Amino acid sequence: MSKNNVTRRQFLSYTLTGVGGFMAAGMLMPMVRFAVDPVLKKEAGGEFIATPMKVSDLTKEPQRVDFTFKQKDAWYESEVTNTAWAYKDGDKIIALSPICKHLGCTVNWNTDKAHPNEFFCPCHFGRYEKSGKNIPGTPPPQPLDIYPVQVKSGYLYLGKAQPRTEV
Ligand code: FES
16 A cells, blocks of 8 residues: 555545535525625615605795605614705705704704794704805805705605715
8 A cells, every 4th residue: 555545534534524514614604694695785876765745846945855765774674754855946856955064953944033044953053045055154064965856756756865065
């Protein structure tokens, strides 16, 4: 018997190690996939969400539009309600986020009697023009985010709100 020959014991050891490794991988892969898969999934971008607002009911005056959708954070699915301030500007529909760009409070339309026809943030007296442009000298550093809009069957659909640096 030459020195390079594999003994019966070595052959058995290699074979069992190989088969054992293969079986372990077969059992572990589904577990790893289950644990990691939702995290790796691409976020569904560009989706438009239906709102209960009929486009024919929109006017030049910003109106509060609440809309609800299902949100999935990895393994957890929840129902979320968001808000937009929507109005018509000629043929265009403008839908603004109500989240103040200072520290994230909620802005309201036309609630500051001293400054009518503006968006007003009560937390630190932030103010925005109707277009969402932040008014200099008040805390917000940027304009309100804007939602991409679509109209389907006469109803307003909103995409993901986008930040703006200028209006
Ligand atoms: S959070 Fe709106 S002004 Fe500060």
